[in-house]
Amino acid sequence: MPFIPHTPEDLRAMLERIGIPALDGLFDEIPAGLRLHKPPAVPPALGEAEVARLMARRAVPERRTLNFIGAGAYEHHIPAAVWQLATRGEFYSAYTPYQAEASQGTLQVLYEFQTMMASLAGLDVSNAGLYDGASALGEALLMAVRAHRGARRVLMPATVHPAYRRVVRALVKHQGIEVIEVPYCTDCGHTLAEALEPYSKQEVAALVIPQPNFFGVLEPVDDLVNWIHARGGLAVGLVNPVLLGLLKPPGGWGESGADIAVGEGQPLGIPLSGGGPYFGFMTCKAALVRQMPGRIVGATLDKDGRPGYTLTLQAREQHIRRSKATSNICTNQGLMVTAATIHMALLGSVGLRRVAAASCARTQALAEKLTAIPGVSRLFAGPHAHEAVICLPASSSDVLRSLLQRGILGGLDLRVDYPELGHALLVCATETKLTEDLDCYAEQLQAALQDSRVSPC
Amino acid sequence: MPFIPHTPEDLRAMLERIGIPALDGLFDEIPAGLRLHKPPAVPPALGEAEVARLMARRAVPERRTLNFIGAGAYEHHIPAAVWQLATRGEFYSAYTPYQAEASQGTLQVLYEFQTMMASLAGLDVSNAGLYDGASALGEALLMAVRAHRGARRVLMPATVHPAYRRVVRALVKHQGIEVIEVPYCTDCGHTLAEALEPYSKQEVAALVIPQPNFFGVLEPVDDLVNWIHARGGLAVGLVNPVLLGLLKPPGGWGESGADIAVGEGQPLGIPLSGGGPYFGFMTCKAALVRQMPGRIVGATLDKDGRPGYTLTLQAREQHIRRSKATSNICTNQGLMVTAATIHMALLGSVGLRRVAAASCARTQALAEKLTAIPGVSRLFAGPHAHEAVICLPASSSDVLRSLLQRGILGGLDLRVDYPELGHALLVCATETKLTEDLDCYAEQLQAALQDSRVSPC
Amino acid sequence: MLIFELSRPGRGSFHQAPAPVPEPQLPPALLRALPPLLPEVSELDAVRHYTRLSQKNFSIDTQFYPLGSCTMKYNPRACNQLAMLPGFLAAHPAAPEAAIQGLLACLYDLQEILKEVTGMAAVSLTPMAGAQGEFAGVAMIRAYHDSRGDAERTEIIVPDAAHGTNPATAAMCGYATREVSTDREGNVDLAALRSAVGPKTAGLMLTNPSTLGVFEPSIEAIRDIVHGAGGLLYYDGANLNAILGKVRPGDMGFDVIHVNLHKTFSTPHGGGGPGAGPVGVSARLAEFLPVPVVAKEEGGYRWLTELERPRSIGRLSAHGGNVGVLLRAYVYARMLGREGMARVADYATLNANYLMAELARAGFELAFPRRRASHEFIVSLKNLKETTGIGAMDVAKRLLDKGFHAPTTYFPMLVSECLLIEPTETESKETLDAFVAAMREILEEAHTRPELVKNAPHTLPVRRLDDVKAARDLNLTWKPNPG
Amino acid sequence: MLIFELSRPGRGSFHQAPAPVPEPQLPPALLRALPPLLPEVSELDAVRHYTRLSQKNFSIDTQFYPLGSCTMKYNPRACNQLAMLPGFLAAHPAAPEAAIQGLLACLYDLQEILKEVTGMAAVSLTPMAGAQGEFAGVAMIRAYHDSRGDAERTEIIVPDAAHGTNPATAAMCGYATREVSTDREGNVDLAALRSAVGPKTAGLMLTNPSTLGVFEPSIEAIRDIVHGAGGLLYYDGANLNAILGKVRPGDMGFDVIHVNLHKTFSTPHGGGGPGAGPVGVSARLAEFLPVPVVAKEEGGYRWLTELERPRSIGRLSAHGGNVGVLLRAYVYARMLGREGMARVADYATLNANYLMAELARAGFELAFPRRRASHEFIVSLKNLKETTGIGAMDVAKRLLDKGFHAPTTYFPMLVSECLLIEPTETESKETLDAFVAAMREILEEAHTRPELVKNAPHTLPVRRLDDVKAARDLNLTWKPNPG
């Protein structure tokens, strides 16, 4: 019996101690009419070898591809040590560290994580992680509304990742919060202060400030922070943690810094893995810590005065505060946070900065190579990080399909979410892409554009 | 500097304590004329990401293949737990357990291994492993000659793996030991007592008895053991440890059992890995234990009377006995032995027996399917384990080449080592091969035989 | 020692980072002035530090972990290995479906398996933990009522024994929570329920078997009461392990369910996640499921998103949820297979009832001595506390000294000084017996050497930690030179 | 607790084994009657048992490990991960070369790298450890003399400080060993060497820097003496770490060398292996190299075997040696690269000389105080032993209590009560300083609380073990019901 250690002898002895003749008796409180009398119609059991064979076959992609999609999930080098350590049984198979004395390993890792993230964001405190970047943004807005104690309106630039905007809407809509979308400048690709003006007389709890934004374009963060602060709202930064190795941290934006910064932790050592598990992070100013959702680890002392770590401020959480909790979140993404902590320790600040700089430089080089192809141009001429929007002279979906056949994931089609941009692709090259890879993309794009199956516009 | 933690500040402080101005001074005792003045002409350093990219490219086989080669290295299912545990840093990065108190983990594993192997072989004791099966056979023969204290002649059936025979020759030749090759019966594929008769009047230190032999054929082990014992020599069994789950153990062969049994440990949870690292094992009767090469772990007590484990009988080994040691072996294959121990613990005796039985059954089924093809026949009609020799109506090397193009590693070509067998292939199917795989091989073989590039004999 | 304390300027080796490149073109005003506080350590430092830290944890791989409501069972190593095959790890979430058919096939199959074992009509895998599954479920209840123009329903009913995520979720979905009480045998007080339901009732969230470790025998009556009032029934599937293959929430009449894959389907808890909390629904709620879900069509598998599912409650994560966790659960489900599913409940329940019987024999007081335990049960130390001053927390800490993780303490809040004990089916009789022996010893110590118990633990990396100080003198990040 | 003691009949789950099949056709007389003594445990039992056992080990990943002559440096995790890529693990050793070109390319490149850093003309990777490399080397020396019809040479000369594998290898190759003494400064006694060589001299095996931790400054004189007598020079490369990129054995005039990849090239020691001991030779010995070696030709890479190399000393393993270890070494070598190679020797030597200076300051006696340390050095506790009764073994055991692995003790046998200390380049100054502090404490304890040191260790899973009993009451396998 897979994973069940009972011998027939054990079963007999145990039933005897319980005082029933057969296993069936254990379920005698379940109404008879509800009991199942045959096993569920799921496939029969496979041995480990059989399931390994099945999965090995399914894990193989149809062909090896070069990936130029970013759009919220980034292919970075992950040191081998990260997952060899994170999957050690003592991390992998431990529970949430409620019994602090038996969980000092995980707790110290989380405390180190909080220190790293707070410093990366230039803010005072960090929690120990949330589900993912999108839901972290939703939590941040709920938190901002709680903290504001007045307005239930938040401003959301259209330059925020479209999926994030959808997630935020799904998460906040039941609490009567109004999410107002702020249009971007279609020339420069970022949010202009002018676009905010219509709301300058209204009570606004928060403004989301993505840096870089979904297009890879850098937002005028100082102006935006100052704008919302002048109106009594909170500035919520949405940032890429790797780029924070290079870019000004949210805590340093504008005159008094963003109040909350959140983002997707995946670029910090988490494999792409089809979209998850990743983790969200949240950092904020000290004054807001009691409004923060999620677990928080604090340093303290033991009976003998030795330092140790424990979950703290639990009165914010659902298991204590129940319907008044700051969030319903309970299990989050602990192991991912452990991996990210090890990842950051292995890279250090110099390493992280290099990854950020190389990724930006690669994408800038890619954009140059692609736009050297006749008919291909760049949208949004200003400075951009490690994503860029390029415009094609042919149907973007046809081009992507043709590129896939050539072994290239050519970027994200912006047609659905930004139809106003025409045949636009969001492309990304991280530090993992060599010059030869960029050249390969450029060559294949040129070929794809000549492909008869690709319809010119 | 990869893997060197020294900061410039450390370097300065350390040189100062040593009392020299620069690193160069550390090498002032090396004759100046010998010192290198430029770095070695090896490729420049690669970052981990770069080397990962290189290796990922090199690890990919040209195409996915179904493997039907055995011949001393067998594809078996390896439970995921085996290597996730064996590569834990505490096993992976530990030294030989000379400091017993700080190595109880490894020592207990080795003690468990010795217990398992001795029991599998039906013999009294086991060492903690040797390099591989072939060199273990060489060591066994040196040991037999030492134990015999008279004869320096050993008998080696031609049914022993050809590479093993070569290794034995390379290892024993400098000690004046004569290795006599005993021919096999070309009808039944095993050693006949008659073939030994020429040596029955000579002093013989040992007879090697492979079970199964290189052809997968079962040898008449009882007769062979009795024959050598009657002549005062030692019986040295050469066995496959997985098949010992099913077959009579060497300790039970003949009237008084083989004296020494050795073999290749690879089938016990070690990946094929291009040929290594694997490990050899050696078990023997208690009386021979002081002649055994390699490390041996014994149970003992600590100062407080608690049980513990330690390396023992070290007086046999080179670091104590130097030129009088039982072998020069020092570092052996500890981690492989650790993995094999975990593997055996996960399978248990029932599991191991099932692997053995399924492997034999698969190969028997394969032989039937292949010999159903016109012109293909089996050599050696008797009972065989999980290898079989088939005879082709066309050049075996051409057929293998054609099969490879069809995604099949069709077996080992016996042409070089056994030219007398004609176009013979040694084929193997373990428990990893499903009926559909066997069918696939049969189909492809049929097609290959029709291939114009395959020359009929 | 913190990793920061190991840091020395200039120590990092950077062989994990790309070679420096010409700086990208970025406006200096948007760049960082001071580097973040990341340690500069050698790879050896980091490996040694985190290896040693890991050894300070208890975990399933090293200890028995009878945490009630958490289902800490063995996490098969194959699940980890197969979910981490390079082909899965490299899959980009926005990759064209044609490039990830194998991955989608696994997800689709898992949807089908969950439908079958829960008895629900449709499943979405996207919620990233139980609580997010609850959110999805309650949001669907709301969407259902809204779709019918039924805007009066503003209350979610929860039993007082419910997990904290239940009321917290109701609040996040804009509902008021109304608690109903539990009777002396651990069942929902039907009279109280009857008087609680009405036109304001959006639904009831129920855990069955409940967090008190007993199966609700009046489940059919409860269903009728709630449905009769126009409310929907939510099944908190955290305890599905107890009934897997024995009885199905769908058959009991539940409209929505979430399943904690990190419990019943044995994906690892990872020191606090990631988990996964797929939701299943009856047919009338199917259109509201969170997106994406995986569909199987002529040409292969594909994602259904907002475009195909306009009435969906929407998207709960940027991509498809915790895919790697789903793969682990899928491998587990395939290894259990048809026969294995029901055995989970058989043996989880056997272990709980055996442990309950043995602890009762050892002199511990059961919260519900007349009831059959489900996969878990409650011991109350109320009397022990009164006679010796030793409470649940003390016993829990003393268990750590004896090499066992503590059971869940002080939850459910209903039973004072409670230990909620869940052994799971993957532990052997020998382990349960050893646990009983340790509990006996502690009971003995409570009477003979109470200080030993009160001051436990004694053998762990730290002694009992000061939680009050942690909350009062908040220290959430390390600072260089604290002096 | 042994795994056998956890075993219960009927407990195994067999999901690791194939489903039962119809029995293969095998003669009953050749089948096993009684099952072997393998445990029947659940997967959880096994995982928990071996995880806990692992935690009882010291290892590089958890402790500083200054074992002289063993070069216990950091084993980069990338080496493990990349050598275990599924594509490498699945490669059958008898696969056609066309199917494993990538693997062969790595091996070929490694051969070239080793040629370059040792200064030898040709390399074979097949020996599976240092001792097997020695065997290959001495066998080649023998093959060389034989090939010239020079059958008189029956002696191998080794310095008295040599590692035990050197004389043991000479014996396996049919040679008598002749020891030459070491002078007061740790150098080979040249006069003794001159009188030892002659027409019987097949060769000299030398470790340089020697196992005494000093570089032999008269290496050129030694070479001339041995070559002058018609003997060949063997370089035991176990200490290559000390001179990597600084000076090459080939340039010193050595004819044969083996390299321990599990030392200088940082493949893991694995609790006792596997290692790899490639051999390099000067041009005149190239034809004798053990097979297989990898050749690069027009059509790609291929193995050269006995067929192409008829004068080879033959084959030392059934296949191509410890390929997975070779891949790890290759990854390491590529990460070090050109610049990194010489830094290994620089910093290994820096660490040794710093530690030597600091221990001398702390009051420890150096075996060769006037010499520069190479990558290792010797402390002698002879005087401490005389004054306090505390010897090298006691200090070693006490270090374990303080969280440091002990240095090598009682080797080389030349120096009484010796500690052979090798910190390696991957350890930081802080670690070395902490080690010095621990050694200071022990020195203090030796005088003030000698019993504490004599009875060490106190904090490990077991106290000092009785080796004598282990050898006297041999207990090499567990037996059920020992009573």
Ligand SMILES: Cc1ncc(COP(=O)(O)O)c(C=O)c1O
């Ligand atoms: C009864 C019950 N409901 C809900 C949850 C919440 O699940 P999760 O922690 O995955 O969010 C839990 C687990 O903690 C639980 O035990």
Ligand SMILES: Cc1ncc(COP(=O)(O)O)c(C=O)c1O
């Ligand atoms: C100087 C010296 N020579 C030879 C050897 C033998 O190497 P191996 O243990 O790899 O056989 C060693 C290592 O133990 C050594 O230190």
